[in-house]
Amino acid sequence: MKNENKISLAKYIYAFVVTLLIFSTTLFVGNYFNSKKIDEVKNIESKIAIDILASETQFNLLTELACDSIKESSFSQELGSLDERLKYMESHFDTNDEEFINLKKYYSVLEIKDFLLFKKFSLRCPQAPTSILYFYSNTCPSCESQGFVLTQLRQTYPQLRVYSFDLDLDLPVIKTLASIYKIETDLPALVIKEKTTTGFQSLESFNDLFQKYKIDTKL
């Protein structure tokens, strides 16, 4: 009358193998899409690198020429979109992943290069649009809000060049850039027209700053 309570080891193993197959396929699908995203970011980065190299060369070629022969459009237009993508990845990917950190580092270096080039251009040509340096860290409480404000600002004034730098990144060149503008731990920090402002800046205070520095946002 006793129940035999048969346990089929083969079935347990078979079910395990099937589960493992489904499990790894699903994992693979997720990773496939994520690596596609990494590839896309890499593509944008190499495009920006080419853009920078091209404008640098153009700049050297035309040193003697007038400002209007170098259009604002000769600068890379993709930094904003790359910034957005990296921000998205930051909230969905493992931020300690080496591949991701490298993408971010490369992005930061490209930004600095672009910034230096742009600075050279705006020194010579006064009608050049404004650039903003933005320093943040993941531990700073109001940095997320500051990021939202800058994204909004970017949408309102497409000519504005915003360069954002994560001070948590272990990258000496960012530290150097920060030290030039005497930025230490007081974050978020912004550099507009070579002047450093620390603490959260709302949209209104940006308008005040623009007025103060006589920045024509229409350019």
Next chain:
Amino acid sequence: MLLGQTNIITYILVFVSLYFEVFLLITFFEKIKETKEEEKHLIYRFKTATIIVPVFNEEKTIFKTVDSLLNLNYPKDKYRIIIVDDGSQDQTWNTIQQFKNHPQIDIYHKENGGKWTALNFAIEKATTEIIGCLDADSFVDSEALRRIVSYFEDTETMAVTPAVKIYQPDNLLRQLQCNEYNLGVFNKKMFGHLGAINITPGPFSFFRREVFEKIGPFRHAHNTEDMEIAMRLQKNGYKIVNAHQALVYTVGPKKYRDLYKQRLRWVYGYFKNLIDYRQMIFKKKHGNLGLFFLPASILMLLAAFYYTVTVVLGFGEFIYEKILLFRAVGWHWKPVWHFDWFYFNTDSVIFFSLLMLGLTIIVTILGIKLSENRFSFNWHMLYFPLIYPIMSIVWLSKAVYNVLTARKPTWR
């Protein structure tokens, strides 16, 4: 390799839940022929049966319950109904007087002592080969008893459980329960095949009378006597099978508060009985139940907790971000909807969720197929797997809290 922002715990819980589902699905395909054979419901001899209807303040539904029993397609001289009024305070006793002279029905009144005492009271009086029970909030399909009895043709079978369905799911909460019960039909059938049934539900489970003679009557068992008796049967190596086409309809709680109370009692009882029978866990002697299902059920509970915490935290984070955004830029911010695949969430977790959602829907459909022999799909199946775990977490947490602080939930 990128794994996304998920950790090892997620992967382990997902793997175990997936393994559990795969195991049941393999069992399903393995047993298709056997199941079809069962569906012939062959009976060589109609066994004598007693159906106990314990009632407590159920004057409204008792008539319908008894009526459904009297309409059973089963020889009238082969089954009796014993109605036990467990000290009702309303008109129940007066209501059941109408059955006083019915040739198939005996009515008794006793001091209130709880459902298990009412069952034992009637078991004492029963003389039939098999004994079953039907709660006064449930109704049986006319074929139910025949189908149950056909499983007792196997002399090893000591208990048979039915397929429990929700009676007229007329609101959202009942639709959710309806889905849950359909899913349960599938799971319980597979548990039956695997010798791993751990509950013989109050509505229409049947036992051979000698079961009670050998292993004793029902116990209080933390107000879940139907779980305890099943565990006791399993512990003694008695065979429990599931009659997946013996349909019983039960009235599901209409309000969340009542559902919460019911589930709190179930889950609390489940934990307490599991603690009482903990020696069965990981014992090879107790087959699939001890080795896999009991441990897995604990892990699945953990998974439900984990899922809920993740969803709630994720939602909280989302809201927090939106508030930050609003405070930073106000309503200037206009959502730009760019159809860029880059911004679709493609973490593995999303695909795992879709996979589990799909499997749950398939299993629910199979539950309906098994019990009613028809394929059916409704939109309630789509959101059920998403919100049910979150709903259940409320009573799960409370039950765990009560177990830890030794507080007993009440019946009603």
